[in-house]
Structure formats: structure tokens, C-alpha cells
Amino acid sequence: MIPDFFEQLPRSQREAVDSAGYRVMRWMAARDVLQARVAKGRIAGPLGAFLAYWLSLAPAKGAVSDLWLSFSYTQDQAKLKLVGGSPTLAHAPLEQALLHLPALRSFWSQELRLQHFVALRTLVPQAWLMDSAQVPPGAVIQGLDAVSWERLPQLRGQEWEIQDAKGQVLANRSLSLDSILTSRPASGVVLKAWYGRNDKEQVVLRSKEAAP
Structure with missing residues (x-):
């Protein structure tokens, strides 16, 4: 304490x-x-x-x-x-x-x-609901400034996690329909x-x- x-x-x-x-x-x-x-x-x-x-x-x-x-x-x-x-x-x-x-x-x-x-x-x-819908031309994912989920270089770093809807971290960090992108809390x-x-x-x- x-x-x-x-x-x-x-x-x-x-x-x-x-x-x-x-x-x-x-x-x-x-x-x-x-x-x-x-x-x-x-x-x-x-x-x-x-x-x-x-x-x-x-x-x-x-x-x-x-x-x-x-x-x-x-x-x-x-x-x-x-x-x-x-x-x-x-x-x-x-x-x-x-x-x-x-x-x-x-x-x-x-x-x-x-x-x-x-x-x-x-x-x-902040967290993002990742789905299969395409980002409209000329638009970006708000808060990430990326035109698609596949264009997120941060996903290869350590500050992000991909979880399922129940909050379980996905070990393979896959980009799937039911995934949620979250920021890893800082210590x-x-x-x-x-x-x-x-x-x-x-x-x-x-x-x-x-x-x-």
C-alpha cells in the first residue's frame, strides 16, 4: 500500500x-x-x-x-x-x-x-470493434488514422492487444470479425x-x- x-x-x-x-x-x-x-x-x-x-x-x-x-x-x-x-x-x-x-x-x-x-x-x-466492413474511400479509422485494419503497424508492437468479445486475449493476434483492438495498459x-x-x-x- x-x-x-x-x-x-x-x-x-x-x-x-x-x-x-x-x-x-x-x-x-x-x-x-x-x-x-x-x-x-x-x-x-x-x-x-x-x-x-x-x-x-x-x-x-x-x-x-x-x-x-x-x-x-x-x-x-x-x-x-x-x-x-x-x-x-x-x-x-x-x-x-x-x-x-x-x-x-x-x-x-x-x-x-x-x-x-x-x-x-x-x-x-479506448478500444475499437474490428469488423469485416471496408473503410469508405478517403476515410480513416478514427483514433488510429489507418485506412484499414491491415494497415496498422502498431499491431506488431507491444502496446496493443486483440481480444474477443469476452475479454480473452487472442494469442495469434488475428484480425477477425469478432475481435476488439485494445491498448495494453501501461504499468x-x-x-x-x-x-x-x-x-x-x-x-x-x-x-x-x-x-x-
């Missing part, structure tokens, strides 16, 4: 941890709305079919009795990232990819409110935080501890 680590973080990072429990709860609620809209066919066209396929692969959502989240903090980059927790979406690469999916930006902005959406995108590691201090509700039913930070 690292004493006083939380107090040594920049103010913006401490506030991010303080608010993360509430924001993740909003994310969970918005995710339920997305599931319902897709199930009822309220998102039409190619996007609806795309979401229906990927949501069918999503890991089962377990009950959350005690809300806790874990964060990785790298001091050299001054970055705090959500890497685990009791809600499934806190550690599922498919859920991370859905949060960062450009086609869902307006949905998340409306359901989460823009400030919470922006904060979650900063906190949640750093892991901060674990527990949340609860106060007498006003607000989600607040209860306790935290850090370890190398």
Missing part, C-alpha cells in the same frame, strides 16, 4: 476519482437504454444491425451490490485510466469500444450529458476506490487505497 498517494495526485485526477462512481452509474443506466432501443428496433439501418450483432456478444451483466473501481495511474504521463471494477462495463473491452464509437456520440452525449460523456471518454481506455500505480450512497442517495467516494 502507498500512503497518501491519492492526496499527491493532481486536483483534476482526484476529482475524476471522486466523480467516477456517479459517472459509471450513469453509464450503466445509459447502456440499458441503448440495449432497449436496439432490441425494439429503434436504431435502424446499418448502425442498428451493427449494434444488434455486437450487443449479442456482450458479456452478461452481473448484479452490482458494492460499487468499486480500480484505476491505473502512470506518473510519467500523468494519466489516470479505469481498468477494472465491480460493474461488467468497467472492464469489458466491448463496452469500452461502444463508449468510444463515433456513431454513438450523440446518443451518449444525450443520455449521459455532455460533461459526463467527455469525462468518461477521458477515463475509459503504474493501481488505485482502488469504493463508493456508496449518502443520506441524499448521492453516489460518493467512501474509501480508497493504492498499491504498486
Whole structure:
């Protein structure tokens, strides 16, 4: 355990941890709305079919009795990232990819409110749903600046992983329909935080501890 680590973080990072429990709860609620809209066919066209396929692969959502989240903090980059927790979406690469999916930006902005959406995108590691659809001519994969999955030289490095929908790392790093490209978390201090509700039913930070 690292004493006083939380107090040594920049103010913006401490506030991010303080608010993360509430924001993740909003994310969970918005995710339920997305599931319902897709199930009822309220998102039409190619996007609806795309979401229906990927949501069918999503890991089962377990009950959350005690809300806790874990964060990785790298001091050299001054970055705090959500890497685990009791809600499934806190550690599922498919859920991370859905949060960062450009086609869902307006949905998340409306359901989460823009400030919470922006904060979650900063906190949640980016991931990409890899499918067989061709990138349109003149376009690139957002966040990667590549015209196709096969044109990603970073895949040969050590900073990326290819996982299946359940979060299992694919040993052969294959580019297949059901794969998700994720960034390998940098080594750093892991901060674990527990949340609860106060007498006003607000989600607040209860306790935290850090370890190398």
C-alpha cells in the first residue's frame, strides 16, 4: 500500500476519482437504454444491425451490490485510466469500444450529458470493434488514422492487444470479425476506490487505497 498517494495526485485526477462512481452509474443506466432501443428496433439501418450483432456478444451483466473501481495511474504521463471494477462495463473491452464509437456520440452525449460523456471518454481506455466492413474511400479509422485494419503497424508492437468479445486475449493476434483492438495498459500505480450512497442517495467516494 502507498500512503497518501491519492492526496499527491493532481486536483483534476482526484476529482475524476471522486466523480467516477456517479459517472459509471450513469453509464450503466445509459447502456440499458441503448440495449432497449436496439432490441425494439429503434436504431435502424446499418448502425442498428451493427449494434444488434455486437450487443449479442456482450458479456452478461452481473448484479452490482458494492460499487468499486480500480484505476491505473502512470506518473510519467500523468494519466489516470479505469481498468477494472465491480460493474461488467468497467472492464469489458466491448463496452469500452461502444463508449468510444463515433456513431454513438450523440446518443451518449444525450443520455449521459455532455460533461459526463467527455469525462468518461477521458477515463475509459479506448478500444475499437474490428469488423469485416471496408473503410469508405478517403476515410480513416478514427483514433488510429489507418485506412484499414491491415494497415496498422502498431499491431506488431507491444502496446496493443486483440481480444474477443469476452475479454480473452487472442494469442495469434488475428484480425477477425469478432475481435476488439485494445491498448495494453501501461504499468503504474493501481488505485482502488469504493463508493456508496449518502443520506441524499448521492453516489460518493467512501474509501480508497493504492498499491504498486
